[in-house]
Amino acid sequence: MPDVKQTSLPSSQGARPDGRLLKAIKRDIQAVPPIWLMRQAGRYLPEYRATREQAGGFLDLCYSPELAAEVTFQPIRRYGFDAAILFADILLIPQALGQKLWFEPGEGPRLEPLEDGKAIAALNVTASEDFLSPIYETVDRLRTGLPAETDLIGFAGAPWTVATYMIAGRGTPDQAPARLFAYQHRQDFTALMDVLVEATAQYMKRQVDAGADLLQIFDTWAGVLPEAEFAEWSIAPTKALVERLRALGVTVPIIGFPKGAGPLLPRYVAETGVDAVGLDPAVPLSWAVPTLADDIVCQGNLDPLLLVAGGDRMLKAIDGILDAFDGKPFVFNLGHGIVPQTPPEHVAQLVERVRNR
Ligand code: CP3
Secondary structure (H helix, E strand, O other): OOOOOOOOOOOOOOOOOOOHHHHHHOOOOOOOOOEOOOOOOOOOOHHHHHHHHHHOOHHHHHOOHHHHHHHHHHHHHHHOOOEEEOOOOOOHHHHHOOOOEEEEOOOEEEEOOOOOHHHHHOOOHHHHHHHOHHHHHHHHHHHHHOOOOOEEEEEEEOHHHHHHHHHHOOOOOOOHHHHHHHHHOHHHHHHHHHHHHHHHHHHHHHHHHHOOOEEEEEEOOHHHOOHHHHHHHHHHHHHHHHHHHHHOOOOOOEEEEEOOOHHHHHHHHHHHOOOEEEOOOOOOHHHHHHHHOOOOEEEEEEOHHHHHHOHHHHHHHHHHHHHHOOOOOEEEEEOOOOOOOOOHHHHHHHHHHHHOO
16 A cells, blocks of 8 residues: 555655656556546545545535545555546636536536626636636645655546536536537637636646646547537647647646547547547447557546446456557546445455456
8 A cells, every 4th residue: 555645745846757657658568557547536435525524515625725635645545546636626617717616415516607708708717827726735735745656647627528517507418508509609609618728728737837747638528519519629629728738838648538539539639639548438449449549548448337336247347448458558447437336345356456367
């Protein structure tokens, strides 16, 4: 079990050798691939539920550097994952831009929906920068407190996915409100994407300045878009975000996760400029490995519900993924986030299987 500090110390100076995740993304083929899991900090862990209770609410937890760092450390202590992911949420950006955000207990995030171009024009990128300072303090505490071999992932939502919540005010089954808004008010929607690209680039750059070793862009709702709109609202803003980050001097690797992109994955990989790509559980590896794995480092893609079910079926699926990527640079992950009903002991079995089969 790695030694994970309970308290923060002054920032460590000097270069840190690449951990196993960074090595894989730099195309180093390792006998055992690195493993981390989306939503590895969360409600399936009793210690997360206790810390969230102590914080008061989910947003209080996100904005408390001490407690947000604590919940980030928890799955590293338990399972020794190769990477930690900053504890925060993709919806902090809209809040920082001036949109009202709250969490309905037992339901999820709610935003006051953006109704028109006037509401979009009122969003304030400059104001967002200091609003998010507690998050940078969390990153600093994390880099200081994590074991040296554990890579630290910073993240944000892709402009499209964040915009879907900003328009609808919540998650909906297919994010129809944002799709309709983008069709009917293309100019206003483009203005919204421009704001999100700039605010997200500044946010991610500050995460890297504070100690993040690499970044992941979550495009959870990429899969609801037809091909032309996928190019316009998922690929183009992601490409603009990656380019803006590079222009700001950010050199760390970037993982893109366009959930549901399916056969549009090769185009996403070719055009966005990301260094690695996350595959969701529905992506067939018999297609993805020959199509993608020589061009880009892949990450994924165990079904989170197999992690709930456990047993032989889960172990077979893990072996199938490991076999499919044998001899390629690869990062083991789920195809989407851990769900709350996941038994923590199944996560331990997963890590054990990946490392010692
Ligand atoms: O992965 C991690 O451990 C890091 C933290 C993280 C959270 N959200 C914490 C969280 C990350 C990377 C996210 C990303 C995120 N947030 C996404 C993209 C990835 C995905 O899951 O699709 C999206 C769409 C959101 C927006 C969001 N936040 C929703 C829709 C919800 C409600 C659904 C749910 O699981 O409750 C959240 C809440 C949220 N974000 C929780 C956590 C741990 C649960 C909050 C709680 O404690 O009740």
